[in-house]
Amino acid sequence: MTRIDFHTNLPDKLNYACRLARKAWAVKGRVVLLARDRAEAAELDAALWTLADTDFLPHAMAGxxxxxxxxLLVSYAGDPGFGAALPHHDMLINLGREIPDGFERFGRVFEIISTDEDDAAAGRQRYLAYKKNSYPLTHFVAGKS
Structure with missing residues (x-):
């Protein structure tokens, strides 16, 4: 069953998602980063290239x-490249505000939630939906020990 990890209270979701992807890639993980829309996917693509001067994070757009x-693959909600045609389903980093279609194909899903109240409220709704369906959940709150 898919494990769901919530990471909340994040001031910069894109930077956090990039650092999480870098960490996964360092241990040979394969990750799909799912943005809210095409514009955010383009921002995410650029952020992966510029995360650090000494890092190279090999990635492509889904499709x-x-x-x-x-x-590392970058996609967005509604992208025709996202779905069963993806070449790997190890980890999904969701930056969107909805539960992604087909999330259950992934071994692990990271739900990235910012400090924005609307984003946090949408995150709480996703948490409750996953919990209702008995998915194993963890919760990490940024800035707390």
């Missing part, structure tokens, strides 16, 4: 010809 060789 790209290089997707099968890329350990």
């Amino acid at each position: 790209d010809a290089l997707a099968a060789q890329s350990p």
Whole structure:
């Protein structure tokens, strides 16, 4: 069953998602980063290139010809490249405000929640929906020990 990890109270979701992807890639993890929309996916793509001067995070857009060789994929809600055609389903980092279609294909889902109240409220609704369906949940609150 898919494990769901909530990471909340984050001031910069994109930066956090990039650092989480870097951490997963360092241990040979394969990750799909799911943005809210095409514009946020473009921001995420740029952020992965510029995360740090010394880091290179190999990634491609879902549906790209290089997707099968890329350990990190960027997609967005409604992207035709997101879905069963994805070359891997290890981890999903969700930056959106809804439960992604097909999330259950992934071994692990990270729900990234900002400090914005609307985003936090949407995160609480997703948490309750996952809990209602008995998914294993963990919760990490940024800034707390």
